[in-house]
Amino acid sequence: MKRKNKLFVEKIKTFSEGKFGVSVRKLTILNEEAFILYIQELTDGKILSDSIIKPILQNGKDTMLTIDKIFSSVIYIDDISMDDDENKIEDYILKGKSIIILSNSEKYIIANTLKIEKRAVSAPQVETTLRGPRDSFTENMDTNLSLIRYRIKDPSLRMDNFVIGRRTKTNVAVVYIEDIANKKHVDEVKKRLDEIDIDGVLESGYIQKFILNNTFDLFPQAGIVEQSDTACQNILEGKLCIIVEGSNLALVVPKTFIEFLDTGDDHYENLYLAIFSKMLRFSALGIALTLSALYVAVVSFHSDILPPQYILAIATSRVTVPFNAFLEVIAMEFITEVLREASIRLPQQVGAAISIVGAIVIGQAAVAAGLISPLMVIIASLSMMCSFVAADYTIMNPIRILKFMMIFITGIFGIFGFTLGFTFIIINLCSQTSFGIPYFAPIAPFNFQDLKNYIFSDVNLERKRPKFLNTIDKTRK
């Protein structure tokens, strides 16, 4: 009986040396001492004193307190439990819990007094939309889960919790609706999350790297989501949302190529605007990838594709330019990429101004100095603007890289190289799978219904959930 107590006392002794940053509070009540172990930075001092120390001291004045009595009738905290395993004490304390040990008791009480500073729920920065709720995810796990929970009040909403990272022990929650999400996907995600063996997870990006099926795949297979309503939309559709403690961007898995271009507010606007903005985004994606390459193909290889007036106009505008078209395009694209990177890295006040000023001033000066043809400045800035169009910016990163590949191959083979470069990208896209679902789903293995629903993205027309997800509960209505 006494053995367990002796271990507890040793534990208290080691902690009280103050090496671990754990503070020990001794309370003497009637005939015995009670010890409260907690980490200063992680506990809410007010709760500790009001709902633990005060009641113990008051009740301890006149009655004999045993551990069970304290547990059941003294402490006011809601989340409270009992345990007797001594080496779990450290974990509980590190998790921000406080431990109450009586000098002669065999068990100890674990009370959740966690309090860390958290950002208020603010408007989305990454995925800003015109119409749509403003509350986006924050770094705090509970707020994120509460944002989802209050939107989907479905009993079968499951939030499986995982602890990943030997040292950081970050909580990762996989949120899905049990009778919609496809069993195979859920198990696959769980299997991969369990397999992760790493010392620390700091952002959802880490998790994303692990659940890819091949690290060298060019296109992202998990979408990021910052707005809680888009997250709930995906969960309702049958996808899984992975929320990582300490990161404000949740992951949505599995995600196909065209869903990266689908913003939340398409579903709220009227039908025609949704269709129009979808077409706009697709053509912008195409322009971002191919416009510079086509400029090189037309100016330097087969310039008789254009009618005569256009050829003469381009030729006269390019006369003073010392570089050939290929180098000019590479230089201009490089400048626009540098500007984009600079505008992100610079602090907020300076950043926005720099990118616009930079693009115009450099463009204008380059044209005035006769280094770049005016047409090229237009093309470079247009393709830069087009690359901001996608709702989920992660799809645009590979496009920016592939643009250079297309320019190089067109610079060598003209239209022939252009077509084969484009084919190379299409093959790569079609061969990729995101959790078993073909990446180019509604287009490549063609399904008219899904494609229609995707383009219209109108809730009352959409009777069925996308077939490629093959969810358990098929119908929406």
Place this chain on the structure above:
Amino acid sequence: MNESLTNRQIAFIIFGVLIGYGVMELPKNVAENAGTGGWLSLLIATAITIIFAYMITYLSYVYKNKTIYEYSERLTGKFITHIFMIIYIFYYFLGFTMITRVSCETIKLTILLKTPIWVLSLLFSFVIYYAVIKRLRVIARVCEIYGIFIIIAALLIHTSLFTQGKLINLRPFFVLEDLPLYFKSTLNMIFPFLGIEILTIIPFAKKNHKKVFKYITLMIVCISFFYIMIVESCISVMGVDEIVHYNDALYATIRRVDIPAFQVIRRLDGIFLIAWIMAIFCTITIWCYGAIVLLSKLFKKIHFNLLAFIVVFMGYIVSQMPTTYDQVKKVLDYMSYYGLVVMGIIPTILFFITKVKKYDKKMQ
């Protein structure tokens, strides 16, 4: 490895195989053999192809998820199957190399004058190798996307060609006395229809039920209308006498037309080139895939990717061998007769054996 494709993907694979290099000199062959009444011989050729296609689909339909190797082994025994396999492999390999070579030759003579041939076919081989090692399902998906793009581009181009052409060039539509000529000319109109036999290597799964026949015949009819549209629009622009002089008849016609209505793309050769190179890519990838699959059936031990590398590498070497353009053309002419054997005779033999031995009843 489940290689099952949806009916729609099978139809688009046939579209990808048929529409390729044959389209480029189709107007010339038709005009040379059958004059302005060529559309009739095209229809006759389509009818024959539909019959062959029906037979091959029936075979694949009866022997679910089996390729020709398996069900011909069942029907005709090991030895004959090996002969068939060698015939098919050589046919696919020859097709793959010669079409690559003749397309690179045409691309060199039309748009990239100073680029050497070996570089063009090297780039082709790279992309084809990348496509082939991704296996049939990815090729089917690519063919689906490209099929739609090619159809849209073709409709745009050929309707505008019709507006520029003269109706009088198309007449006389039908000359009674020339009827035997039309039948005779279907013989050398086989080349554009070569490719149906690819169905033998596509294993049908349960989901390819009865409707697959409808899909395939519908696609072949749509392809034949596609061909007739091309031939009639080219003859309407160039006239029967002029078009026989150009081996790249379709490209010559497109370079001859200037549609003031589309302001920027008034010269259509930009769109046409992209669509045509995509079509060539689909054809060559599927022919190459055919050769590799059958080879992998014979040499089970060698890993598929290694086999693919060998076939593509050998194909590249063989495609550099012929020195002049006319040699390649001669090989392609023999290919069309060889194609008759592969597309016609062997499937009919297997079809009759199945019917005679009533295997199809047993398999149900």
Place this chain on the structure above:
Amino acid sequence: MIRKCSKLLIIFIFSLTLTSCWDYEDIDKKSIAISIGVDQVADKVQFSSEITKLIPSQGDTEKAQTANVYNTVSYGKNFEDARIHYDAINPFPVFLGVTRVVIFGTDYAKKGIESYFNRIGSIYDYRKTLLPVVSREKPTELFDIKVEKDISVGFLIENTINSLANSGKTLYPNVGEVLSNIALDEVGYVMPYVGIEHGHIVYLGFAVMKDSKLVGVIDLVDTDGVLYLLAEKPILVEAIPDPKKEENVYSFRTAIKKRKIKTNYMNKKVVINIDLDLNAALRYQYYTQPVSDKKIKKLEEMISEKVKEDMRNIIKRSQKEFQCDIFQFAKYFRAQYPNIYKKIKWEDAFKDANVNVTVKTKIINKNLADPNAKKKY
């Protein structure tokens, strides 16, 4: 103590280096010479050149306009003398890094241009990839021509020769190659020959230089032979009349597939065997006639015959008229028989060397045309 004076030392060295930057000079503070003309007038050497005028013209728009050009002329007993007179005129030090072309007048070329080549080889900022050209008229006349097609005469000549060389119709010998030929002194070399016709600067053909002295000119029409021998990738057009019907001409574009030059030395006589494999592509016929295989064979022979004819009489001309090995066969002979080469005197050996040329042509395509298509009606 060392600490104290080391600081002093650093300051002193620092100030020294700051004040005197030796090689520093802005590009716009230099008079940039675009092309140099060298000619012999009586006993004086004449330097004439085109220098870019960098003063912004009156309508000063911030758009950088291409430089326009002014000409200068200076005379002197020898190069150094002429150069001093030349410097005396220019406001800024002369910068030769941009020079595109050196034009030698005919009289100077006749006297010998080796001396100026060595000068080019040695002066620091002269680029060795400079284009040397011999001109029929005087360089000063050439520079006085009003040029609308290009920025200046220098650019025009260099662009013309460059575009012709890229399309395989002439040679683009740069100073480096000429210097190496001079070093191998038993051989001559050819240089582009330009002149003025109807107010246009025109490439007339090749100037043949023996011991760097102008000995003759090869007209444009018969430069084919030289190109088949010397050019890297000559792409030439041969117009072959139809054997039966004279006025139907077949136009072929020929490209070299393989060129082998073998020399051997038999009973005191040098034998040079040149064999050439040509790929010919029939571009079009004046009047489309069916072309049977037999006729293809016939045409192949006629092309080989014509090309052999061209090469043979250009070599005969270089043996008889110019009497010098302008095709640098010496290099091949020395490569194959180094010891014999040391013994014999190559100039005379070359003069009476017998040369046999074998040409095989193969018509590879008919430019996607099918002349023998059967007409329906």
Place this chain on the structure above:
Amino acid sequence: MIRKCSNLLIIFIASLMLTSCWDYGDIDKKSMTISIGIEQIGDKVQFSGELAKLTPSKEGTEKAQTAQIYHTVSYGKNFEDARIHNDVINPFPVFLGVTRVVVFGTNYAKKGIEPYLNRIGSIYDYRKNLLSVVSREKPKALLNIKVEKDISVGFLIENMINSLANSGKTLYPNIGELLSNIALGKVGYVIPYVGIEHDHIAYLGFAVMKDSKLVGMIDLVDTDGVLYLLAEKPRLVEAIPDPEKEENIYSFRTVIKKRKIKTNYIDKKVEINIDLDLYAALQYQYHVAPLSDKKIKKLEERISEKVKEDIGSIIKRAQKEFQCDIFQFARYFRAQHPNIYKKIKWEEAFKDAAVNVTVQTKIINKNLEDPNAKKKY
């Protein structure tokens, strides 16, 4: 192992490809020909070209201004020779993708333009929908005219013929159509004929080509007949004098409603029936005079009569003077009787073919005017 060597292979090939871009040539490094003139002088072929000068004029304004023009001339015994002499003048490789018009001189047209048409058909960067024109004066003179109305002579001619063709007053035959007529063999064709009138470039009518040789000229005035037969949508103006009062003229604009050409072959003679339905719209009367229905009937007959006479005379002229089927009736005959066409020789058959023309006109509107309104006072 394969993985390792395949990486090596890829790097090697990538670097190889990067260094040598074979077909690379920027558009502004090309001398773009706007129009080409071909003339036969003695036994030499003369190419005179009009090229776009891309060097911006001295006042380099900000907006891209239209290109200026410069001219080149070159001679040669055949096209290939003339082309080389043309290349030696231009600083950059010649680019023919922008060519607007090909001008044939009269004596070259007389000798036969088929060779040059085949050349256009085969050269890669020639656009086949080029306009070809025969000029009365020498092409060199035509191209050197100072033009203020348009950028250059080439653009001027092309825009002029194009606008006339769009308004149905002339034909716009591009090279493609001419080549298919030549391939058809037994027919002639007409090409626009231009010349210089009081130093303005003017469209003079049609040049008639038999076996691609110039045999005659149809003046502008009597081209109506040709347009009624060949143009797709001719819109011509007919001035018809009032039957009673001569000097009051009615001006009609006529449009074709239906045009049917039927041919048949009766006892060894070809018979061509052309029937034509015209819509005529009265534009105005010189002197406004009331117009009764009877008079409208009368005017309709007069119009049909005039058009019938125009067409009849031009066909008779084609049969007698030019003796060749310039209206390509052969196509209609072949379409309707293919086997007879195989048997007979069309040139002779056409010469003595019986042609009957029937024209019906219908006056559809009087341009919203009411000439027979009764005046009150």
